[in-house]
Amino acid sequence: MHGTIQPVSRLVEAFARLPGIGPKSAQRLTFYLLRAPVEASRELADALIQMRENVIFCSLCFNITSEDPCDACTDARRDRSIICVVEEPLDVLALERTRGYRGLYHVLHGALSPIEGIGPDDLKITPLLARLRDGTVKEVILATNPNVEGDTTAQYLTQLIRPLGISTSRIARGLPVGGDLEYADEVTLAQAMENRRMV
Amino acid sequence: MHGTIQPVSRLVEAFARLPGIGPKSAQRLTFYLLRAPVEASRELADALIQMRENVIFCSLCFNITSEDPCDACTDARRDRSIICVVEEPLDVLALERTRGYRGLYHVLHGALSPIEGIGPDDLKITPLLARLRDGTVKEVILATNPNVEGDTTAQYLTQLIRPLGISTSRIARGLPVGGDLEYADEVTLAQAMENRRMV
Numbered sequence: 001m002h003g004t005i006q007p008v009s010r011l012v013e014a015f016a017r018l019p020g021i022g023p024k025s026a027q028r029l030t031f032y033l034l035r036a037p038v039e040a041s042r043e044l045a046d047a048l049i050q051m052r053e054n055v056i057f058c059s060l061c062f063n064i065t066s067e068d069p070c071d072a073c074t075d076a077r078r079d080r081s082i083i084c085v086v087e088e089p090l091d092v093l094a095l096e097r098t099r100g101y102r103g104l105y106h107v108l109h110g111a112l113s114p115i116e117g118i119g120p121d122d123l124k125i126t127p128l129l130a131r132l133r134d135g136t137v138k139e140v141i142l143a144t145n146p147n148v149e150g151d152t153t154a155q156y157l158t159q160l161i162r163p164l165g166i167s168t169s170r171i172a173r174g175l176p177v178g179g180d181l182e183y184a185d186e187v188t189l190a191q192a193m194e195n196r197r198m199v
Numbered sequence: 200m201h202g203t204i205q206p207v208s209r210l211v212e213a214f215a216r217l218p219g220i221g222p223k224s225a226q227r228l229t230f231y232l233l234r235a236p237v238e239a240s241r242e243l244a245d246a247l248i249q250m251r252e253n254v255i256f257c258s259l260c261f262n263i264t265s266e267d268p269c270d271a272c273t274d275a276r277r278d279r280s281i282i283c284v285v286e287e288p289l290d291v292l293a294l295e296r297t298r299g300y301r302g303l304y305h306v307l308h309g310a311l312s313p314i315e316g317i318g319p320d321d322l323k324i325t326p327l328l329a330r331l332r333d334g335t336v337k338e339v340i341l342a343t344n345p346n347v348e349g350d351t352t353a354q355y356l357t358q359l360i361r362p363l364g365i366s367t368s369r370i371a372r373g374l375p376v377g378g379d380l381e382y383a384d385e386v387t388l389a390q391a392m393e394n395r396r397m398v
Contacts, residue, residue, distance in 0.1 A: 045244035047210040
């Protein structure tokens, strides 16, 4: 019977290794999939492989891409004097949908959070500062989420970037406080970009 | 950029379809795996496929097995006059580890829970009653978890089984109330089986 339980235990352990999923949840998920149609497990497995095989991070802006550097970083029509800093790749997609921004991006991959133990070294901050050294960039738009972590991160980056003689702006508070950038509607997001203020 | 986001969105959606995982959690899990070593995604994907390809349910006792009927149901050395009813396949494994029980098993695949909307038709109760009809079984040990749902399920089954002239017993309260059968230590579990009382 141990031979039969092994594949089950293995999946329980694999789920339990994911953040925010404890042993009980991992077991519940495993038996849910064992009882669900086989397609549910196949789709999840295939989605996992497809993502890891086809998605990489741009070595310049750290957005998700299929080729390095990404389309945005190599697009000659984009304004290279302005960089919009966001927390996650999905935030870039949300901003692109507004069609109102034509500059470059930089994905931090998170926000500063003392509670979750996320510090500057856990974010793509050093590579951002490296991009600012050649003097091409004149303005950095801090489009981190309008919540405590996002504001803290924006303030931290402002202190690092302003001494470089580069303007920093914060995406306007057109977004609901405590909200999440990627779920904002396009008009609100476009206005928030338009109404950004120098800081 | 939509071409790049598609594999990411697909995985977010696949995670979001799992019970207890909302869109935000699904996104957090997806980006965690995107940043983690590729092995993490491969292991989870492979564990999913391996489990669904190698594990099926026994058509008699509904325990997990690689062949139907399972080893326990076909083992001639087991006492076919007694059936131990449990909630989950892992409970069978826990009882087997005690080496104190040599009867048959029946896995309900859950417990009655009005709050979660889990009723008798959601559990393997009808097939259990079918197994009791030929008069071979003399006693049914109700080894559902020692919590509200487990007790409710045991009481419900007692009302259905006793009229058939079959003894029903409840696994002894050697287990911590509110606890979970599969995590009990072997001695406690063995004693709980030994001290079962007729109900």
